[in-house]
Amino acid sequence: MNGVTLPDVSLKDITLETLPRLDEMRKRHFASRPEICTELPLNITHYLRDLDQEADPGLRAGKLYKYVLENKEARIAEGNLLAGTTSTKDIGVMLYPDLYAICLWPELETMATREQNPFKISPEDIDILNFKVFPFWLDRTVMEVTRKAHDNPRCEQLMERLVFYMVGKGAAISHTIPDYGVVVENGLAALMAKAHSLGEAASHDPEQQSFYQGVELALGGVINYSERLSSEALRQAEQANQLAKQETDPQRQAKLLKRKDEFQQMSEICQRVPAQPPRTFWEALNAIWICKIALHQENVNVALSLGRLDQILYRLYDQDIKNGTLKNVAEAVELVGCFWLSMADHVPMSPEAAEEILGGTGSNQAITLGGVDRDGKDAVNDLTYVMLRVTELLKLRDPNVNARYHYEVNLPGYLERLCEVNINTCATPCFHNDVAVIETLKETYKEQGISLKDARDYGIVGCVEPTSAGRTYGFTGAIYINLTAALEMALFGGKHRLTEKEQIGPGTTPLAGLKTWEDFQKALETQINFLIEQAVTFNNYAGVTHQKIHRTPMLSALMEGCLDQKGKDVICGGATYNSSGVTIIGLADVVDSVTAIQEFVYTKGAISANDMIAAINADWEGDYKRFWALVNNSPEKFGQDGPKSMMAKANADWLVKFINDNCKGRLNYRNGRYTAGYWTMTTHAGFGKITGALPSGRKAGESFASGITAVSGSAPELTPCLNFVGGLDHLQITNGQALNLKFLPETTKPSAFANTIEAYFCNGVGKTGGLQVQFNIIDRETLKDWVKHPEKYPHQIVRVSGYTAYFKDLNPQMQQEIIARAQYDLATGHEVP
Amino acid sequence: MFDPIGMAKWLEDDATEEFLDILLEMMKGFYLIRPKYTKNFTGSYWFKDKDGKVSILVKFHNGEMEISKNPHPDPNPYPETSVIVDFKDSDSLRRFLLDVKKDILKVILNNEIQVTGNYNYLYKFVFLANHPIHGLLNLENELT
Numbered sequence: 019m020n021g022v023t024l025p026d027v028s029l030k031d032i033t034l035e036t037l038p039r040l041d042e043m044r045k046r047h048f049a050s051r052p053e054i055c056t057e058l059p060l061n062i063t064h065y066l067r068d069l070d071q072e073a074d075p076g077l078r079a080g081k082l083y084k085y086v087l088e089n090k091e092a093r094i095a096e097g098n099l100l101a102g103t104t105s106t107k108d109i110g111v112m113l114y115p116d117l118y119a120i121c122l123w124p125e126l127e128t129m130a131t132r133e134q135n136p137f138k139i140s141p142e143d144i145d146i147l148n149f150k151v152f153p154f155w156l157d158r159t160v161m162e163v164t165r166k167a168h169d170n171p172r173c174e175q176l177m178e179r180l181v182f183y184m185v186g187k188g189a190a191i192s193h194t195i196p197d198y199g200v201v202v203e204n205g206l207a208a209l210m211a212k213a214h215s216l217g218e219a220a221s222h223d224p225e226q227q228s229f230y231q232g233v234e235l236a237l238g239g240v241i242n243y244s245e246r247l248s249s250e251a252l253r254q255a256e257q258a259n260q261l262a263k264q265e266t267d268p269q270r271q272a273k274l275l276k277r278k279d280e281f282q283q284m285s286e287i288c289q290r291v292p293a294q295p296p297r298t299f300w301e302a303l304n305a306i307w308i309c310k311i312a313l314h315q316e317n318v319n320v321a322l323s324l325g326r327l328d329q330i331l332y333r334l335y336d337q338d339i340k341n342g343t344l345k346n347v348a349e350a351v352e353l354v355g356c357f358w359l360s361m362a363d364h365v366p367m368s369p370e371a372a373e374e375i376l377g378g379t380g381s382n383q384a385i386t387l388g389g390v391d392r393d394g395k396d397a398v399n400d401l402t403y404v405m406l407r408v409t410e411l412l413k414l415r416d417p418n419v420n421a422r423y424h425y426e427v428n429l430p431g432y433l434e435r436l437c438e439v440n441i442n443t444c445a446t447p448c449f450h451n452d453v454a455v456i457e458t459l460k461e462t463y464k465e466q467g468i469s470l471k472d473a474r475d476y477g478i479v480g481c482v483e484p485t486s487a488g489r490t491y492g493f494t495g496a497i498y499i500n501l502t503a504a505l506e507m508a509l510f511g512g513k514h515r516l517t518e519k520e521q522i523g524p525g526t527t528p529l530a531g532l533k534t535w536e537d538f539q540k541a542l543e544t545q546i547n548f549l550i551e552q553a554v555t556f557n558n559y560a561g562v563t564h565q566k567i568h569r570t571p572m573l574s575a576l577m578e579g580c581l582d583q584k585g586k587d588v589i590c591g592g593a594t595y596n597s598s599g600v601t602i603i604g605l606a607d608v609v610d611s612v613t614a615i616q617e618f619v620y621t622k623g624a625i626s627a628n629d630m631i632a633a634i635n636a637d638w639e640g641d642y643k644r645f646w647a648l649v650n651n652s653p654e655k656f657g658q659d660g661p662k663s664m665m666a667k668a669n670a671d672w673l674v675k676f677i678n679d680n681c682k683g684r685l686n687y688r689n690g691r692y693t694a695g696y697w698t699m700t701t702h703a704g705f706g707k708i709t710g711a712l713p714s715g716r717k718a719g720e721s722f723a724s725g726i727t728a729v730s731g732s733a734p735e736l737t738p739c740l741n742f743v744g745g746l747d748h749l750q751i752t753n754g755q756a757l758n759l760k761f762l763p764e765t766t767k768p769s770a771f772a773n774t775i776e777a778y779f780c781n782g783v784g785k786t787g788g789l790q791v792q793f794n795i796i797d798r799e800t801l802k803d804w805v806k807h808p809e810k811y812p813h814q815i816v817r818v819s820g821y822t823a824y825f826k827d828l829n830p831q832m833q834q835e836i837i838a839r840a841q842y843d844l845a846t847g848h849e850v851p
Numbered sequence: 852m853f854d855p856i857g858m859a860k861w862l863e864d865d866a867t868e869e870f871l872d873i874l875l876e877m878m879k880g881f882y883l884i885r886p887k888y889t890k891n892f893t894g895s896y897w898f899k900d901k902d903g904k905v906s907i908l909v910k911f912h913n914g915e916m917e918i919s920k921n922p923h924p925d926p927n928p929y930p931e932t933s934v935i936v937d938f939k940d941s942d943s944l945r946r947f948l949l950d951v952k953k954d955i956l957k958v959i960l961n962n963e964i965q966v967t968g969n970y971n972y973l974y975k976f977v978f979l980a981n982h983p984i985h986g987l988l989n990l991e992n993e994l995t
Contacts, residue, residue, distance in 0.1 A: 120971050120974055121970075123971075123974035123975055123977070124978050124981065126978060127978075127981070127982065128981075149887070152974075153891070153892065155971065156969070156971045157969070157971070161971075162969050162970075162971055165969070170967070170968070179959070179960075180959060181960060516961065517962055518962055708960045
């Protein structure tokens with residue numbers, strides 16, 4: 019028995035026509051262009067340059083964010099029922115001067131007219147950044163402090179070559195789920211009181227005491243901000259009242275009076291929350307929203323995710339429905355819709371060059387629905403369906419909706435409804451296998467003593483990464499490794515074709531000199547180990563820099579473990595569970611490449627090692643076309659299941675295990691371990707564009723396969739493709755995966771769709787299948803039409819490799835990659851050309 | 852007759868061996884009359900090509916921009932120099948600095964440019980290099 023009482027879980031009678039506020043807000047959102055906001059960088063710079071006298075990093079951070087929040091403009095977005103905005107703009111581009119905002123300096127006068135993802139910026143803001151902000155940070159950004167501290171380390175230089183790996187620390191401390199449950203159940207005043215008393219008790223430990231004092235200060239800033247929001251709402255109520263008195267048209271007057279009442283309610287709400295625990299569903303949503311705004315001031319919102327809001331908010335939703343505070347479910351849909359649209363009120367900053375590799379990404383704020391609760395019972399409730407309906411109506415890229423499904427506990431009707439929403443939006447939610455994920459989390463965090471209850475209480479971070487929600491600082495997007503770079507270095511004795519004669523990695527014997535397949539495996543392992551080692555080293559260096567100059571008191575206040583158990587900032591290891599996430603780009607391409615080498619060079623002898631190298635250097639053209647045909651026609655491919663692809667399967671198993679073992683053998687700067695995942699955002703297109711031909715038969719410049727998906731065209735049958743990925747050892751995939759599939763809409767009916775997912779998750783009786791899968795329900799011709807006529811399709815969302823994006827915002831290479839993805843007829847299970 | 856708009860266009864579209872010399876002289880002249888962009892800024896940049904034919908040190912200090920050719924007997928002046936830019940040829944450097952065809956990523960990945968040092972100073976330099984050109988081209992648009 020679960021918490022579902024709705025007679026019709028689709029809520030189809032609730033539409034944008036019946037909710038004109040959401041319709042108008044949505045239209046206004048899409049009509050707005052992102053604009054640079056200088057409020058935060060100016061406040062941070064002014065404080066640290068002119069006011070800061072604090073030596074202790076914990077106290078400095080507390081005082082800084084208190085100042086930032088006390089000086090943050092109190093705004094209420096037009097038409098919204100939730101008070102507060104991330105920036106001073108309708109859609110603000112947030113800049114963090116201590117992190118990577120300074121990358122925009124070259125583009126200050128051109129970003130408004132750049133082709134990809136332009137940002138508006140006023141002449142005044144150009145001057146502010148040019149003269150008042152950026153100069154202060156020339157030697158003070160996290161990257162530069164790290165570089166100086168370690169004398170321009172090789173690991174940082176390699177990262178700056180772009181082709182080997184990326185490390186997220188220069189840009190963010192993020193990729194986590196704060197504990198919003200504590201906001202709803204306790205309120206911030208209680209947290210402040212706790213921090214205060216713990217601080218007094220910690221007089222023997224100055225660092226710990228400073229931590230608690232910093233938390234108290236920062237939370238005081240949040241409460242100050244909400245009180246000023248309350249005043250602002252009251253001011254706007256009075257303004258609406260005055261306008262109503264002057265209005266002669268009865269309809270407009272009624273609208274103004276209604277808005278006046280809403281402002282008055284928002285004023286009362288903000289007077290109470292988030293200081294006190296919310297008493298109603300509306301109060302709870304605004305409390306969480308204000309806390310999220312506060313967190314956005316402290317750190318870049320890169321995958322700062324929401325966790326299990328259908329669980330956290332259910333008590334108050336249910337109470338309000340029963341006692342009539344919410345007159346009907348439509349009011350709840352409207353409030354959640356306001357929350358969804360609020361979350362879309364800002365975008366991450368990205369320099370134009372980054373658009374090539376990461377173009378089109380939003381903030382990737384994941385929300386997690388359904389699954390089982392801490393006791394293993396069905397957690398799906400009416401609020402789950404409310405949130406699904408909002409997702410279906412608004413079709414926004416953020417929040418990134420992730421649905422958990424437990425095939426032994428959740429009801430089939432729930433899975434079918436998820437599939438329906440997926441079909442209607444084309445792209446969301448994505449699906450997570452509770453059985454497999456919970457098992458994997460238990461194994462991954464076993465050393466840290468994770469309980470079964472905590473493992474069950476997982477939420478999705480960012481794209482697809484599962485962590486125990488509200489208690490794990492997993493920084494799941496810490497490192498992105500281009501696995502094909504390791505392959506290149508194994509082929510070329512530690513060199514990469516892009517860096518020519520320069521010795522990058524260990525001087526292993528090039529392919530031509532490797533006598534056996536086992537020798538080649540060792541060479542590849544050596545290069546993979548080298549890249550992981552370098553990336554981890556830099557991540558750890560940068561993490562220590564953050565500990566010194568960029569503490570996070572607000573996030574720490576909302577992370578289980580920091581206050582009660584450890585008395586430490588999140589960045590110092592305060593969370594209950596700690597890890598750092600690596601994600602691997604190019605797995606299928608590398609598996610296919612090494613398999614081709616194993617099959618044709620070492621097993622059959624059909625292609626010599628020298629010919630293989632010559633072939634990829636010639637982009638498989640000329641004399642090498644016959645070799646390309648051999649390789650391309652082989653069934654030994656990632657994604658083809660059965661006796662004809664045993665080598666590919668064995669190689670996939672080998673690499674996935676090797677990479678996970680290598681990662682988990684390393685400690686991060688917070689005493690946690692590294693985890694390994696396979697989701698790629700848009701990097702598979704970006705890295706693919708700059709990579710030459712590979713032994714798999716891939717030609718130069720072609721996108722890699724996304725996530726943990728097979729190369730397009732290599733897995734012509736759906737069931738073997740699902741079996742292949744489902745058959746990988748999920749215990750070795752410890753930082754999530756993105757299996758990206760495309761189905762033809764006309765062949766995709768909810769029940770068949772649901773059965774396919776169920777079969778993939780179960781993988782046969784008593785077994786456990788794949789961790790995750792996500793879909794684009796769209797055909798190639800329609801996508802091509804979207805490219806030809808972007809003006810007709812401005813807001814279409816697609817699943818990229820983890821998150822959803824607006825198709826028109828993706829760079830051309832990424833658009834082509836999605837178009838080229840294998841498309842399956844669900845009725846027959848065949849790939850359709 | 853000195854044609855600043857013509858020079859701006861040439862810098863954007865073309866590159867010869869003298870590209871860097873001309874760019875730096877243009878910047879020097881421009882920031883002499885618009886000192887707010889360089890006053891209070893201290894930074895140094897060493898541009899050298901891979902053939903060893905070009906070696907230019909640019910120093911900003913106290914609002915002045917000093918350009919020295921073949922300045923360093925010391926082969927390793929970092930970290931005293933804010934940024935060292937090793938470039939393949941003038942065309943690579945032009946594409947890297949002036950971003951006309953959004954080629955920055957390509958020039959780095961193709962190994963046409965290697966940067967050592969504090970990237971933040973590089974971002975400042977790229978702004979300083981482009982600002983006069985944008986200003987002059989905007990002026991042309993206004994005049995025509």
